[in-house]
Amino acid sequence: xxxxxxxxxxxxxxxxxxxxxxxxxxxxxxxxxxxxxxxxxxxxxxxxxxxxxxxxxxxxxxxxxxxxxxxxxxxxxxxxxxxxxxxxxxxxxxxxxxxxxxxxxxxxxxxxxxxxxxxxxxxxxxxxxxxxxxxxxxxxxxxxxxxxxxxxxxxxxxxxxxxxxxxxxxxxxxxxxxxxxxxxxxxxxxxxxxxxxxxxxxxxxxxxxxxxxxxxxxxxxxxxxxxxxxxxxxxxxxxxxxxxxxxxxxxxxxxxxxxxxxxxxxxxxxxxxxxxxxxxxxxxxxxxxxxxxxxxxxxxxxxxxxxxxxxxxxxxxxxxxxxxxxxxxxxxxxxxxxxxxxxxxxxxx
Numbered sequence: 001x002x003x004x005x006x007x008x009x010x011x012x013x014x015x016x017x018x019x020x021x022x023x024x025x026x027x028x029x030x031x032x033x034x035x036x037x038x039x040x041x042x043x044x045x046x047x048x049x050x051x052x053x054x055x056x057x058x059x060x061x062x063x064x065x066x067x068x069x070x071x072x073x074x075x076x077x078x079x080x081x082x083x084x085x086x087x088x089x090x091x092x093x094x095x096x097x098x099x100x101x102x103x104x105x106x107x108x109x110x111x112x113x114x115x116x117x118x119x120x121x122x123x124x125x126x127x128x129x130x131x132x133x134x135x136x137x138x139x140x141x142x143x144x145x146x147x148x149x150x151x152x153x154x155x156x157x158x159x160x161x162x163x164x165x166x167x168x169x170x171x172x173x174x175x176x177x178x179x180x181x182x183x184x185x186x187x188x189x190x191x192x193x194x195x196x197x198x199x200x201x202x203x204x205x206x207x208x209x210x211x212x213x214x215x216x217x218x219x220x221x222x223x224x225x226x227x228x229x230x231x232x233x234x235x236x237x238x239x240x241x242x243x244x245x246x247x248x249x250x251x252x253x254x255x256x257x258x259x260x261x262x263x264x265x266x267x268x269x270x271x272x273x274x275x276x277x278x279x280x281x282x283x284x285x286x287x288x289x290x291x292x293x294x295x296x297x298x299x300x301x302x303x304x305x306x307x308x309x310x311x312x313x314x315x316x317x318x319x320x321x322x323x324x325x326x327x328x329x330x331x332x333x334x335x336x337x338x339x340x341x342x343x344x345x346x347x348x349x
Contacts, residue, residue: 058089061281062109064101066184067211069113069264070094072231072308078297082288088281096211098182104128104267107274111282113289115184115229115264118191121325129267131283133290134322136298136309138230139251140188140260143216145223146246150174152225153248158192158257161249165225166196169204175224176200179215180207184262189227192259220244229262231308238303253310263312265322266290289313 069075070092079090093103097114104112105128113135114120123129142161144152150168155161168174178200179186193200206224208215212232219226220242230251236242250256266286271279288294290313298311 056087058083058087059278059281060089060091061111061278061285062091062093063111063113063285064093064095064099064103064109065113066097066100066115066264067094067213068115068185068229068232071211071213072229072235073303074231074298074301074309077301078289078294081293081297082285086284086288088285090285094211096179096181096183097187098184101128104269107269107277109269110278111266111268111285113264113266115262116187117263117265117326119184119187120265120267123267124325128270128273130270131286132265132267132323133286134312134315134319135264135266135289136295136311136313137261137263138309139253139256139262140185140227141230141233141247141251141256142225142249142260143219143228143233143242143245144174144225144248145244148246148248150225155249156257158249158259159196162192162196163198166198166200169200169202172204175204175206175222177215177219177222177224177226178205178207179212180209181211183212185212185227185229188260188262192227195259216245217241234303234306234308264309 065075071094075092075094079092082088083090093100093109095103097116097119100109100112100114101119101123103109104123105126112123112129120129120132124132140158142152142158144150150165150173152161152164155164165174165176169176178189208218210218212228213236215226216228216232216236218224221244223244225248230253233242233247249260251260251262252258266289268279268282268286269277271277289298292314295311295313298309299307301308
């Protein structure tokens with residue numbers, strides 16, 4: 001009996017030993033981008049973020065932006081690249097610049113991508129946003145019916161064109177559609193009206209309360225005048241939706257009035273005011289938009305072979321105007337020329 005017990009014990013011991021030799025060896029967890037032998041960093045921080053993100057649950061980034069970045073289709077090209085590289089889901093609120101900044105002020109989003117520098121400066125001054133960066137630019141154009149009953153074609157400035165529109169409107173010859181939504185485009189329009197000394201009113205001046213795409217469609221249907229950003233115009237032109245419209249007054253991209261410059265900026269919501277917002281992810285998105293990769297996507301984006309936006313984040317010399325409110329630090333402009341928000345225009349021709 002004792003011999004049987006000893007034999008069984010030896011058999012169990014052997015089986016346990018065999019099981020131990022076939023068990024997988026424990027592996028140490030190595031930090032992304034660190035060489036196991038010498039512990040030296042051999043990858044960039046961005047690569048480490050990408051590697052780490054790929055094994056985690058997707059984070060969510062709340063972005064408030066102008067309708068032009070959405071209607072033009074640009075975000076449909078930019079955002080998927082960022083989402084894939086960093087395992088992020090972007091919740092886009094395309095509501096116009098004024099509404100986007102209000103969402104930032106209310107702590108509803110992490111980052112804003114907008115295009116009204118006067119409103120952006122106020123947003124920064126009041127402490128709601130930090131770390132503003134230039135991203136890109138295009139310009140505004142004055143659209144109208146092809147037969148141009150107000151006779152604005154050939155106007156040397158936006159002010160001259162708006163004066164002619166107001167005069168024709170008062171005579172009942174035309175209509176002008178304003179977005180009237182506190183968007184960047186609406187802000188630019190109001191700046192031009194203010195410069196003319198005219199307060200538009202009457203049946204000829206109508207507020208749509210709509211985004212740029214819808215306003216362009218309405219102007220085309222009603223053969224009315226309107227102010228548009230070039231990007232949305234080109235996107236809708238490619239869809240064949242603007243058969244009654246024509247560009248009657250060009251912006252600075254085509255030799256027109258510098259007042260019609262249209263720069264875009266991106267701003268992180270201040271984590272001091274809203275500590276629950278994802279400031280780190282907001283800064284990662286800003287870094288992506290202003291990186292060579294993001295800027296190239298913007299540069300290469302076209303409709304019908306035409307560029308819709310021009311990247312403006314990477315400059316030969318840093319432009320300090322982009323970081324802080326101009327009303328606080330003044331202009332870093334040695335030439336004394338008017339500040340348009342555009343560093344350099346693309347070459348003509």
